Amino acid sequence: MNDNTLFKAHPVFIYNMLKRFVFVLILPVLKGAVQYVLYRRISGVILLESVALVFILFLSVWRLVSFRIVIKDDYLYITDGVIIKKRAALPIAEISTITVTADFILDLLKAKNVSINTESGIYGKKDFSFKLYKTDVDRLLDMVYGKKPQIEVRFTAEKIALLSATASSALTGLIVGGPIIYRLGKLLNIGVLAVLNDITELSKSIKSYFPPIVNAITIAFIAVYGVSFLVALARNMFFRISVGGKRVEIKSGLYYKRQRTFLVSSVKDVCIAQTPLMRAFRIYTMRVGIGGYGGENGEKSTVVPAMTKKDLKSGFSSLFPVLNCKTEFINPKKDSFSRRRFLLLPNIYALLIFGITAGLIILLPSFERLFLFGGLVSLGFDLYFGFISVKKQNTGGISFGEEVVAKGISGYTYYEMYTKKNNIGKITVKRYPVDVIQNTCRVSVAVRSESADKVKVLVLPYEKLKNKIEKVYGIKSH
Amino acid sequence: MTVTPPKKTGTLLKIRLGIIFLLLSGIIVYLSFLFSFALLYALIPLFALYLFISFFYIPRFISSTSVYVSSEGVTVTYGVFIKTEHILPVLRLVFTETTVTPLSRAFGVCSVSFSGVKAKVKTPEILIADAMKITKYIENEKAKGYER
Known part of the structure; x- marks a missing residue:
């Protein structure tokens, strides 16, 4: 690439520039406060405030005008700053992802937020972030990643809804919905307590063995889960993936549009996951780990919201050949002692639940039905945990070769991670006393980059695993 | 160099x-x-x-500060009481950044920061011409690395 193309920032970028200088506006106020404490009078604050405002406006406009991005000889040069001038020389090959976002205001102004991420920089912070004209964004992406992808895969509304449903949690709903309900309540002159009263009244009308508080909790839980589902649905709406050459583009969003572009070569690992809700529908989601620190989503990008595993592998193995690998798995031991090891924690939890529930009922008999409900719910979770633990033994496994594949369960979610052997950053082999007796171990493999995927497999035959690691990586364990 | x-x-x-x-x-x-x-x-x-x-x-x-750049990597050495040496392999470098302040511009110097994977090293101010030479040199070495 021998172009020498210049990109200037969109005028709306001035807002970001202004934000950095806002502290200057506090100085005249501070001066006024000090003056009042010392002399019991305030003068010249408005004049100073106006001067400060003009000053920061001048600096921001100057900075906006001097901001430039130049693409030249496979390098991206980003020049920013007026008083302290910075010029970054970024090799295009080192770019992990370019994320483009726009809310409806930016959409109206024909502008887009662009963030460029590399493997360097601070985790959770975008390396370079700015606002460009819509047309410039397309030009920039074309120059960095080559021509726009032609093949576009769209997903049905049900699949998007499924992704949203499985990605939602009541906690998210509470965080997002709580303040909205509170504000709405204030606006309509009904407090949160009134809303809770309504929920309790509604729950009283539902006839069940359990007290109304149980019904109220259930209704509130479903309501906040509903809010979380709606938020996730709006975020995932219009989800589509475009593939062309080496470029992958993922777009989604209703009110806040997000577009993430990356090269297939930047993909460090491919992870197929199945949450408990997805298990009910026998579908999986697929996401890729990209070796760059980004903003909101870290390094992971969902590629497929919901699909059967067979369709996932057949549809995407040409894009990610690592999915095609056929290697021999080392699986957890299947004997009855190992099974008991897998079920140890669920059994302990069950005993604890029985004990605590019985104890509480004896101590506070008037709340018997409430404690019984709590105990039953906890027992339900524990039963599911037991089922997951058995699944951990049956489906877990790891294979080492040119590709590394690890299958395991973390929390309640099943993971299948595919990566090249050179992309593995750390292999941890742990042995507890019972492992030494049984000649087993637990292994966790993590991909070579911070916050990337990590899969743990338990009760694996130690000698077999040790030999395999030695053969593949040439590293002897001591 | x-x-x-x-x-x-x-x-x-x-x-x-x-x-x-x-x-x-x-x-x-x-x-x-x-x-x-x-x-x-x-x-x-x-x-x-x-x-x-x-x-x-x-x-x-x-006098204790030096920036050594070779095809293999960048070594930045400094320190009076505690001597520190940062070694960054060229191929693990992600990008370089030069920073100029009004004062340093008046003196014709600027600082260079080397950002690698989980690493960032900033040099004390060196001549702007030297900074440009280093940046260009690294660009060339990285390009050779990509070709390999």
Whole structure:
């Protein structure tokens, strides 16, 4: 690439520039406060405030005008700053992802937020972030990643809804919905307590063995889960993936549009996951780990919201050949002692639940039905945990070769991670006393980059695993 | 290629230090007018510290600093009491960034920062021409690396 193309920032970028200088506006106020404490009078604050405002406006406009991005000889040069001038020389090959976002205001102004991420920089912070004209964004992406992808895969509304449903949690709903309900309540002159009263009244009308508080909790839980589902649905709406050459583009969003572009070569690992809700529908989601620190989503990008595993592998193995690998798995031991090891924690939890529930009922008999409900719910979770633990033994496994594949369960979610052997950053082999007796171990493999995927497999035959690691990586364990 | 900071980097650091010293002295003098003139005694250790950093630490810091760039990597060495050496392999470098402030621009110097995977090393101010040479050299070496 021998172009020498210049990109200037969109005028709306001035807002970001202004934000950095806002502290200057506090100085005249501070001066006024000090003056009042010392002399019991305030003068010249408005004049100073106006001067400060003009000053920061001048600096921001100057900075906006001097901001430039130049693409030249496979390098991206980003020049920013007026008083302290910075010029970054970024090799295009080192770019992990370019994320483009726009809310409806930016959409109206024909502008887009662009963030460029590399493997360097601070985790959770975008390396370079700015606002460009819509047309410039397309030009920039074309120059960095080559021509726009032609093949576009769209997903049905049900699949998007499924992704949203499985990605939602009541906690998210509470965080997002709580303040909205509170504000709405204030606006309509009904407090949160009134809303809770309504929920309790509604729950009283539902006839069940359990007290109304149980019904109220259930209704509130479903309501906040509903809010979380709606938020996730709006975020995932219009989800589509475009593939062309080496470029992958993922777009989604209703009110806040997000577009993430990356090269297939930047993909460090491919992870197929199945949450408990997805298990009910026998579908999986697929996401890729990209070796760059980004903003909101870290390094992971969902590629497929919901699909059967067979369709996932057949549809995407040409894009990610690592999915095609056929290697021999080392699986957890299947004997009855190992099974008991897998079920140890669920059994302990069950005993604890029985004990605590019985104890509480004896101590506070008037709340018997409430404690019984709590105990039953906890027992339900524990039963599911037991089922997951058995699944951990049956489906877990790891294979080492040119590709590394690890299958395991973390929390309640099943993971299948595919990566090249050179992309593995750390292999941890742990042995507890019972492992030494049984000649087993637990292994966790993590991909070579911070916050990337990590899969743990338990009760694996130690000698077999040790030999395999030695053969593949040439590293002897001591 | 080995690059060391020019003498004017020392002068620049001394000017910056002088500004900080003057600001702190101003605050102390102002506070002494408000509260007690005894506060002016604080100027003595402050001035001693200024002299120590200015005439002992900065010259030694400048002479101890060097940036060595080769096809293999970048080595940045500095330190008076604690010697530090940062070694960054060229292929693990992600991007370089030059920073110029109005004062450093007046002196014709700028600092270069090397950002690698989980690493960032910033050099003291070196000549702008040297900084450009280093950046260009790394660009070429990285390009060769990609070709390989």
